[in-house]
Amino acid sequence: MDIDEKVGILYSIRKLDKEEQVPLFDNTIAEIFEDPKPEYAIKLCSVFYDDVYFDEIMYGLIHAVEHLAEDGKMFGDRINWILREANAE
Numbered sequence: 001m002d003i004d005e006k007v008g009i010l011y012s013i014r015k016l017d018k019e020e021q022v023p024l025f026d027n028t029i030a031e032i033f034e035d036p037k038p039e040y041a042i043k044l045c046s047v048f049y050d051d052v053y054f055d056e057i058m059y060g061l062i063h064a065v066e067h068l069a070e071d072g073k074m075f076g077d078r079i080n081w082i083l084r085e086a087n088a089e
Contacts, residue, residue, distance in 0.1 A: 006032055007043045010061075014049040022054055029064050041068035046085065 009028050013021040032040060044065050052058050 001031070003032065003037075003040055003043060007047065010044070010047040014047050014052065016049075016052050016054040016057055019054070022057055025057055026060065029060060032064070033067075036068055038068055038070055041065045044068070 006028050010025060013025055016022060016025060032044075041064075044061060047061060048058065
């Protein structure tokens with residue numbers, strides 16, 4: 001399964017309104033870290049959801065994005081792209 005499929009899984013359950021989605025969410029993030037690449041940070045940003053039921057799980061996503069983005073330089077280079085993508089939805 002490639003990164004787009006994994007992000008698709010995370011996106012489809014990002015509201016985390018059912019407890020059985022939590023392990024799938026965590027396991028999918030763990031799978032992404034089997035072959036981590038900094039460019040995955042941008043893709044994972046599409047998964048964020050403000051009104052999530054199990055909000056502590058979003059902290060794991062935040063840490064994953066931070067780790068993948070290395071020293072944050074990527075965000076400085078791509079912040080406009082992130083904002084455009086977020087507004088496109």
